Amino acid sequence: MATTSSTLKGxxxxxxxxxxxxxxxxxxxxxxxxxxxxxxDDLSLxxxxxxxxxxxxxxxxxxGGRDGSPLSAWIRDIFAEQQIEVSRFVLVTYPRLWGxxxxxxxxxxxxxxAGRLRGVLAEVNNTFGEHHSYLLAHADRRAIGKGDWLVAxxxxxxxxxxxxxxxxxxxxxxxxxxxxxxxxxxDADGAPCLITQIAGQRRDLxxxxxxxxxxxxPFMTFSVVFFIHWQAIRLWRAHIPFHKKPEPLQQEISL
Numbered sequence: 001m002a003t004t005s006s007t008l009k010g011x012x013x014x015x016x017x018x019x020x021x022x023x024x025x026x027x028x029x030x031x032x033x034x035x036x037x038x039x040x041d042d043l044s045l046x047x048x049x050x051x052x053x054x055x056x057x058x059x060x061x062x063x064g065g066r067d068g069s070p071l072s073a074w075i076r077d078i079f080a081e082q083q084i085e086v087s088r089f090v091l092v093t094y095p096r097l098w099g100x101x102x103x104x105x106x107x108x109x110x111x112x113x114a115g116r117l118r119g120v121l122a123e124v125n126n127t128f129g130e131h132h133s134y135l136l137a138h139a140d141r142r143a144i145g146k147g148d149w150l151v152a153x154x155x156x157x158x159x160x161x162x163x164x165x166x167x168x169x170x171x172x173x174x175x176x177x178x179x180x181x182x183x184x185x186x187d188a189d190g191a192p193c194l195i196t197q198i199a200g201q202r203r204d205l206x207x208x209x210x211x212x213x214x215x216x217x218p219f220m221t222f223s224v225v226f227f228i229h230w231q232a233i234r235l236w237r238a239h240i241p242f243h244k245k246p247e248p249l250q251q252e253i254s255l
Contacts, residue, residue, distance in 0.1 A: 010038040015200025034213045040089040057096040084119040086110035097221040116143040132156035177202045
């Protein structure tokens with residue numbers, strides 16, 4: 001099977017997010033977004049691009065230990081502990097825009113020397129200020145194929161309209177000029193409940209491309225939170241069962 005490989009490095013990803021709920025109410029919506037992707041070894045170069053002339057920023061404290069400590073050591077330790085051999089990491093995430101960001105999910109892509117995807121850390125945030133990560137890789141640590149599904153047991157409360165049970169299925173498609181993640185949520189009986197797709201086409205990351213994206217979506221990071229709450233209101237009005245928020249997880253990563 002062909003493996004997911006890429007020379008994907010620094011760039012601006014212009015794309016969209018699609019959600020399709022299948023039960024107990026069928027409903028779909030999508031919205032445009034832009035994100036940044038960059039090789040972790042190029043973080044200093046990224047910070048030079050996101051200079052004082054840019055409305056975008058990237059802060060270390062938005063990821064990892066949330067304390068501003070070096071991200072490279074944090075993510076490399078996680079992969080090394082699980083014996084996932086990679087040579088570099090590419091992070092796909094929303095930047096801060098006008099000082100604000102909310103990242104429903106960021107992806108740490110672990111690539112080997114040949115550019116093959118070996119593992120992914122899906123770093124998830126909820127609107128209650130909590131975060132949790134899912135480490136995704138094949139049990140035998142082989143390269144991840146383009147059509148491969150990676151499964152993780154749901155452990156983190158994200159939406160009050162979905163229980164903390166069942167499974168996520170992840171699939172990734174990387175190209176030199178694009179990125180796509182498919183995420184399916186299945187309930188405890190294995191029935192699909194929610195389908196999400198995150199996709200973006202790469203553009204060079206520079207001041208011109210940044211301002212073009214911002215002028216088209218001047219409040220993108222704010223709109224992410226708006227859409228989440230707007231859909232929650234619609235589900236509440238449709239009398240979708242409400243699940244009480246559980247106690248926060250003690251562990252930060254699900255393997």
